[in-house]
Amino acid sequence: MAAIRWARRSDLYVMLINGGEPRKLGKSLDDQANILDWSADGKELYYAETERTSSRVFALPINGGKQRVVTSGSGNSGGASFSGDTKTLAAVHQSPDQSPQVILSASAKFAPVKITKVNYEFPKLPMGRTEIMKWKSKDGTEIEGLLTYPANFTTGRKYPLLLNIHGGPAGVFTESYTAASSVYPLQAFAAADYVILRPNPRGSSGYGAEFRRANINDWGFGDYDDDMAGVDVLIEKGIVYQDSLGVMGWSYGGFMTSFIITRTKRFKAASVGAGVTNLMSFTGTADIPGFLPDYFLGEPWDNFATYQKHSAMFNVKGVSTPTLILHGEKDLRVPLSQGQEFYNALKRQGCPAQMVVYPRTPHGPQEPKFILDIGNRLLAWFEQYIRGKIVDAAASTKTAEK
Numbered sequence: 001m002a003a004i005r006w007a008r009r010s011d012l013y014v015m016l017i018n019g020g021e022p023r024k025l026g027k028s029l030d031d032q033a034n035i036l037d038w039s040a041d042g043k044e045l046y047y048a049e050t051e052r053t054s055s056r057v058f059a060l061p062i063n064g065g066k067q068r069v070v071t072s073g074s075g076n077s078g079g080a081s082f083s084g085d086t087k088t089l090a091a092v093h094q095s096p097d098q099s100p101q102v103i104l105s106a107s108a109k110f111a112p113v114k115i116t117k118v119n120y121e122f123p124k125l126p127m128g129r130t131e132i133m134k135w136k137s138k139d140g141t142e143i144e145g146l147l148t149y150p151a152n153f154t155t156g157r158k159y160p161l162l163l164n165i166h167g168g169p170a171g172v173f174t175e176s177y178t179a180a181s182s183v184y185p186l187q188a189f190a191a192a193d194y195v196i197l198r199p200n201p202r203g204s205s206g207y208g209a210e211f212r213r214a215n216i217n218d219w220g221f222g223d224y225d226d227d228m229a230g231v232d233v234l235i236e237k238g239i240v241y242q243d244s245l246g247v248m249g250w251s252y253g254g255f256m257t258s259f260i261i262t263r264t265k266r267f268k269a270a271s272v273g274a275g276v277t278n279l280m281s282f283t284g285t286a287d288i289p290g291f292l293p294d295y296f297l298g299e300p301w302d303n304f305a306t307y308q309k310h311s312a313m314f315n316v317k318g319v320s321t322p323t324l325i326l327h328g329e330k331d332l333r334v335p336l337s338q339g340q341e342f343y344n345a346l347k348r349q350g351c352p353a354q355m356v357v358y359p360r361t362p363h364g365p366q367e368p369k370f371i372l373d374i375g376n377r378l379l380a381w382f383e384q385y386i387r388g389k390i391v392d393a394a395a396s397t398k399t400a401e402k
Contacts, residue, residue, distance in 0.1 A: 006294050007170050007216060008032065009209040012045065014062060025060050026067060031209040033058070039107075040086040046070065046107075048080060050206040052144060053132055053174050057091065059107075072110045075175050082107065094177045096130035096148070126151040128190025130178055133197070135233045138225040141214075144207075145199035145230055146173050151190045159195045160244035160386050163231060163267075167251030169203040169219065170212050183250050183273060183365060185375040192379060195240050201226035217296050219279075219310045220259040227256070228264075243268070246382045250274055250326075251334060251363065258312035258342055261321040269385035271324040271378055274334045274363055277342040278313040287332040316345045322352035324381040326374055328361030352385070 009031040013022040025045065033047040036057065044059040051069075055076040060067045071077035075095030082089055089107045094100040099119055103112035133147040150159055164184055166173050178186045189196050200206065201223035203215035215223050234240045246269045249257045254275020261270050276282045280300045283292045292307075293299050300307045308314040323346055327339035339355060346353040356377060358370045365371050380391035 006291055007203070007209075007213045009212075012047070012060060014045070025062065026064055028058065028060065028067060029208065030206055030212075032205060033060075036080055037082050037086060040084070046080075046082065046086070048078070050172055050174060052206050053146060053172070053200070055174055057089065070107060070110060071105070071112075073112075077103070095175055096146070096178045097127055099177050099180065125179075125187075126191070127179060127187055128153065128196075130175070132175075133230065133233075135230050137202075137222075137229045139222070141202060141222075141226065143199060143201055143226045143230060145197055146175070147234075148178060148186055148190055148196040148198075150193045150195060151187070152193070156238075158238060158241045159193055160246065160382075161195045161197060161231065161234060161240035162189055162382065163227060163245065163247040164196055164198045165227065165247070165249035165253035165256045166198065166200070166204070167249070167253050168205070169215060169223070169252040170205045171252065172200050172204045172206040173198040174206070182371060183374060184248065184378065188375055188379060189382075192383070194246075194382070195234065197230055197234065199227050199230050215295075217306070219295065220256065220263075221310075223256065224260060224263060227260075231266075242266075244386050246270065246386055248273065248378065252276070254334070255312070258323075259310070259315070261319050261323065262312050262315040265320060267321050269324075269382050270321050271326065271381060272339065272342060273326045273374075274328060274331055275312075275325075275338060275342070276334055277311065277338050279307045279311045281313075281341065282334065282338055283307075285335045285337060313341055313345060316342070317349070319346060319349065320351050322381070322385040323354075324377060325353065325355040326377070327355070327357055328363060328365065329357050329359050330361055331363045333363035354381075 012025040012033055015022040028049055029051050030049050033049050036046040046059050048057055055078050057070040057080045058067045059070050077091040077093045080091040089105050092100050093103045101114045102116040103114050105112045128149045128151045130146055130148045134144050137143050186196055203223055205212055235242045245267045247257050247260055247267045248271040250273035254272045257270050257272045258275050258277045279292055283300055296306055325339045325343050327336050343353055343355040383389040383391045
């Protein structure tokens with residue numbers, strides 16, 4: 001089997017600058033360390049890495065000892081840098097309910113002090129609380145994710161659920177600020193009384209190389225079980241209605257959304273964002289033609305049945321879930337034709353579907369007016385097909401632009 005390049009694993013080595021054999025250091029938690037700096041005394045190597053739902057800074061002893069956590073606690077600490085003597089750390093820290101701010105701390109013991117007040121003048125609006133949620137998948141694998149409650153959540157009351165699936169597939173949902181999003185306006189959904197579940201199924205980063213590679217040759221099956229098990233836990237707990245479910249995702253999340261609605265009719269509405277819907281045509285048109293052959297251990301012409309089995313387009317017959325398809329006109333990573341194939345298949349079967357193409361847009365939306373439009377369209381779509389409310393998404397966008 002060829003080496004896996006995309007669900008990557010990396011180790012840390014040191015070597016003398018004038019040559020010699022590299023020496024492997026201790027193991028990092030996720031096998032994806034990004035080197036930041038040396039300690040001033042040369043005894044530790046600082047690196048950044050995701051640990052489960054947190055982005056952290058670690059220090060690894062050069063003598064082969066275990067790593068230590070530099071930025072402990074909840075939330076994310078990114079963009080770290082050190083003073084000349086490496087005794088002081090600066091980083092951008094954020095959490096689900098706290099916007100990104102620059103913090104300073106001693107490197108030896110994390111005691112962050114906030115030194116900025118970015119966007120401090122904006123009013124503090126009600127926000128839905130976010131917490132870490134854990135559950136067991138169908139095969140017993142422990143899965144973790146982030147659960148955001150409605151802004152005015154009341155215990156004992158049930159709410160509609162939006163299942164939000166990340167990209168990658170080796171992406172990961174972390175404890176970042178939930179009132180700022182490039183695609184999915186989490187707090188707007190929370191303000192509209194939705195529960196949002198963001199799972200980190202097998203294939204995600206943050207949980208080690210073995211977990212990250214657990215969906216190789218298995219897109220849409222094991223990870224489907226992981227996602228749906230989390231949905232079922234929320235239903236069993238009486239937090240969400242079993243008949244008021246929506247699903248959405250971008251890139252790999254778009255793939256999973258398209259594939260999910262070929263496997264179940266449990267969702268009342270879906271949104272496919274820049275999703276891979278046909279693994280065979282994607283491989284021939286994307287700017288990363290080796291991506292799927294790497295994940296599926298061979299080229300489409302050698303694994304014809306496998307590529308069909310894992311493609312929404314080859315399983316699209318009978319799909320009836322109302323689906324909003326969002327795609328960038330200039331997307332080279334997941335070409336526009338992927339969305340068009342799925343849209344046409346749904347329309348020809350009489351499935352309620354709408355496709356919106358954003359001009360000039362690559363794989364991820366960048367222009368603020370398009371990001372605003374996407375958020376409004378998503379909310380309008382789910383309100384219509386989950387709650388039966390008709391919302392004019394275009395009017396909402398125009399009002400917000402004024």
